[in-house]
Amino acid sequence: MKPRHCRFALFAALVTSTILPCSDVLAAPNQAIRHLQTSDWYNTGQGPKVYGLRKFPYPYQAMLALSSDADSETLRKFNLVHRFINTTEQTPLGPGLGLDYADSIFMFNGNNHKSFIDLDRVPMANELTYFRGVTAQLYAADALDHYIRCGWVDTLHTYGDFSRVDERTTVFRRSLAATAAKSLADRGDHIEVWTDHGNKSNVDNFGSYRQAGFYRYQQGEVPGSPYYHTDITIPHGIRFVWPDTSSNQFVRDSVIFPLQLADGRRVWGFWRYTNEHYTSQGAVRWNWTPYGLPEQLTEQHLRALEARHGYAVVAQHLCGTPYPGVLPKDAVAALRLLAAHHHQGKVLVARTSRLLRYNVAQKYVTYDVTHRFGTTYVHIRKISDPVFGTHQPSLDEVRGLTFYTSNPERTVIDLGDSPLPSALVQHNASDGTHPSVGIRWFPSDTADHAVSMPNVP
DSSP states (O other): OOOHHHHHHHHHHTOBOOOEESOOOOSOHHHHHHHHHTSOOSOOSSSOOEEEEESSSTTOSEEEEEEEOOTTOOHHHHHHHHHHHHOOSEETTEEOOOOOOOEEEBSEEOOOOOOEEEGGGEEGGGOOBSBSTTSSSBSSHHHHHHHHHHTSEEEEOSSEEOOOSSTTOOOOOHHHHHHHHHHHHHTTOOOOEEEOOSSTTOTTOOSOTTSSGGGGGOOTTOTTSTTOOHHHHHHHTOOEEEOSOOOOOOOBSOOEEEEEOTTSOEEEEEOOBOEEEEOTTSOEEEOOSGGGHHHHSOHHHHHHHHHTTOEEEEEEOTTOSOOTTSSOHHHHHHHHHHHHHHHTTSEEEOOHHHHHHHHHHHHHEEEEEEEETTEEEEEEEEEEETTTEEEOOOHHHHTTOEEEESOGGGEEEEETTEEOOGGGEEEEOOOSSOOEEEEOOOOOOOOOOOOOOTTOO
């Protein structure tokens, strides 16, 4: 038997700290440390000290997503925009920006406006959609399936463009939702984000039905309505919903909020920055076309985002204009400004679904800290998600989580009790607050994934 003093030393080395519910979600890292140092949230025995969660992956101070709706999109415009934003190749708009950007898609097209949406007088009837019109005949499904899989699409802009000249009419029906959900599932396409669309003919919208006035047309969440579909849509995998609400707030501490639908189901709602100004009568002055990018992506906005350690989801319609080059020169310049802040390690630009998933993890991760033989272990236990329930996270859910520590080299991050592969762990120098250790963010993908299809303009 070992002497008593040896057994006592071994016990001391194995002391485990209190479990941390991640309420250390903070607007400024320095405030985080002041708060944690006055608490008993970490063990001060052997091994480095863990001071809490850094709000964003090192070295970034903020996170931003471009959330673009699919209005008036064609395959030509889609490819041009994504080659410019996602790749680093030479494009008609100049050198590519190498940013992580994902788009939205329509499944159906019931729009009966007679406008042209692209060069060569491409009509609205040829808008980029998964199915042809409101039939079950496939149209651009193969291309859109490819873009979902490669990460250039992560959002449903409702089930389709159902805007009609006469807003008192609609061609949406519940069976379209069933057809769309089944086709996506059969192809293994998983989409988590939904954004509402259009005028009052788009009765499949949901999320704002309980608001008075204009929003009463939104019937997608209402049991008993012939347009009810959230009993199909939410089980299919939609977790995040933009419920057609305007906002002139560019910077937010968090962009997610719990949203209970009329059928009792719960999802995460999220905010998008949609406008800078309102009229004297309170009407929204939307700035969410490429012509508005210079007002959206300003140096002032980006610096405020960084200074306040905030999130921003910027609403856009990047393919929404008939401009021949798709993006005007000042829009290109605004996107280059954003890319500069990203590549300088200031604002992490991420696709919408990744930003939203990270926002949930950053707010609701629960972890504990143990020490053994001079090494500290951070055990990520669960995501205490108040909307979809507490669960053990996957690796993708916790990518980017970063912990302040007195010694990164002697701090290990475990997913549960299993250590992460060393290639996924990042040791960081002090950012002026403390050094840190984190789980690497998603690897950059700047490949050109553009495809063409005969008879799809």
